[in-house]
Amino acid sequence: MEKYVDAFVNAFQGTLDWTLKSILFEVPYYENYFWGLTIISLFVWLLEMAFPWRKRQSMFRQDFWMDGFYMFFNFFIFSIAISGIYKLLSVFFLDIGITTKSLSLLHIANWPMWSQLLVFFIILDFVQWFTHILLHKFPILWRYHQVHHSVKEMGFAAHLRYHWMENLLYKPLKTFAVMILGGFEPEQAYIVHFLAITIGHFNHSNIKITWGPLKYILNNPVMHLYHHAYTLPEGKYGVNFGISLSLWDYIFKTHYIPEDSGTIDLGFEGDDKFPKDFIGQMTYGFKKDKK
Numbered sequence: 001m002e003k004y005v006d007a008f009v010n011a012f013q014g015t016l017d018w019t020l021k022s023i024l025f026e027v028p029y030y031e032n033y034f035w036g037l038t039i040i041s042l043f044v045w046l047l048e049m050a051f052p053w054r055k056r057q058s059m060f061r062q063d064f065w066m067d068g069f070y071m072f073f074n075f076f077i078f079s080i081a082i083s084g085i086y087k088l089l090s091v092f093f094l095d096i097g098i099t100t101k102s103l104s105l106l107h108i109a110n111w112p113m114w115s116q117l118l119v120f121f122i123i124l125d126f127v128q129w130f131t132h133i134l135l136h137k138f139p140i141l142w143r144y145h146q147v148h149h150s151v152k153e154m155g156f157a158a159h160l161r162y163h164w165m166e167n168l169l170y171k172p173l174k175t176f177a178v179m180i181l182g183g184f185e186p187e188q189a190y191i192v193h194f195l196a197i198t199i200g201h202f203n204h205s206n207i208k209i210t211w212g213p214l215k216y217i218l219n220n221p222v223m224h225l226y227h228h229a230y231t232l233p234e235g236k237y238g239v240n241f242g243i244s245l246s247l248w249d250y251i252f253k254t255h256y257i258p259e260d261s262g263t264i265d266l267g268f269e270g271d272d273k274f275p276k277d278f279i280g281q282m283t284y285g286f287k288k289d290k291k
Contacts, residue, residue, distance in 0.1 A: 004088050011087030015080045030190050037075055037197060041068075044156040044201040053208040053221065053262045057153055061206070066278055067157035078164045086171065105180045116186040121244070124192070127177040128243040131170055133254075136238035141169065143285040149228060150274045150281065152266055154221075159197075159204040163285060199244045208262065219246045222260045230265040 021027050022034040029035075049059050108116050135145040144163040151158045178185055186192070202209060203224040211218045219242040227240040239256035242249050249255040275281045 004091060007091045008084035008088045012080065012084040015083035019076050019080060033193070034076065036194055037071065040194070040198050040201055041071065041156060044198075044205050044207075048156060048206045051207055053206050054153075057155075057206055061153040061155045063151060063153070063161075064155060064157065067151070067155065067161045069278065070162070071157055071160040074160050074162060074164065074167070078167065082164075082167065107184075108181060109184050113186065113188060116184075117188060117192055120181065120186050120189060121192045121195070123177045123180060124174060125196075125243055125245045126248060127173050128170065129241055129245070129248045131173050132241045132243060133238070134169070135166065136241070146268060146271075146274065146284070147281045149266075149268050150271055151228065152271075154204055154206060154225060154228065154266060156201040156205040159200040163282065165285060196244050208260070210260070215246060216250050217245060217247050219244055222262070223249075223255070223257055225262060225264065225266075226256055226258070228266045230267045230269075230271075 018027065019034065022032045025032070025035070045059075106119065108119055111119075135141045144165040147163040148158075148161055148166075151161060199219060203219050203221055205221055207221055210220050210222050215223070219240075223240050223242070223246055227238065229239075232239060233256055236256075239254055240246070240249055241254055246255065275284050
């Protein structure tokens with residue numbers, strides 16, 4: 001038991017210490033996710049103001065400040081709070097013989113760095129695309145994912161507006177993706193993580209980008225706006241599930257882009273009764289629907 005307690009405490013303290021050092025510029029810039037997230041956010045926000053797609057939308061759009069809080073809450077505050085649990089579980093799995101190499105299918109450690117990063121990026125993105133579908137398909141998961149879809153005006157900060165319960169689904173499945181690689185994570189994996197943050201910010205931004213012919217590979221704001229559409233095609237529980245890559249939606253026929261005006265209504269049926277405050281949204285998924 002003492003081993004588990006020590007693992008929990010050390011992970012919590014380590015994550016807290018690392019975050020504080022990041023804020024104080026005491027970690028290498030390429031591993032500094034606090035200032036990396038801040039700089040990427042400011043960059044995309046400036047582009048939103050310079051090249052707005054929906055010109056009537058304010059630079060401080062509806063829920064702008066709450067979404068900004070969501071970014072730092074989910075990326076840092078919650079990560080600190082949950083770090084001990086994740087470490088405790090990893091120790092437990094090691095004790096019962098499950099390691100990061102248990103599901104190893106690919107061995108890429110000796111590949112060129114660019115190919116390591118590419119495979120790492122593709123596998124992680126596919127797992128997240130599949131996870132995203134689960135969040136829409138199953139009502140018990142959709143209740144939490146509704147936080148993300150309750151945004152009524154799209155902007156970069158909506159990227160990280162999501163219920164903390166989603167971490168409990170994404171994190172294990174992302175770990176599963178790493179296990180496929182035999183527990184290997186490229187030395188320059190930070191490039192993939194920063195790239196994913198940037199693409200995600202752009203996908204939720206008030207900027208009209210389609211990437212030209214690359215739209216069949218990379219997700220984009222026009223495509224992702226329809227993922228948030230209030231009105232979905234008949235019989236669909238969602239469309240355009242891509243995270244960084246649109247590739248999976250085109251392969252599995254879940255893509256849908258009927259036009260590109262950017263003027264569609266966002267949200268979901270019944271969102272007028274959805275909580276507007278942070279605490280209300282964080283607790284909503286745990287409450288039973290009123291008959």
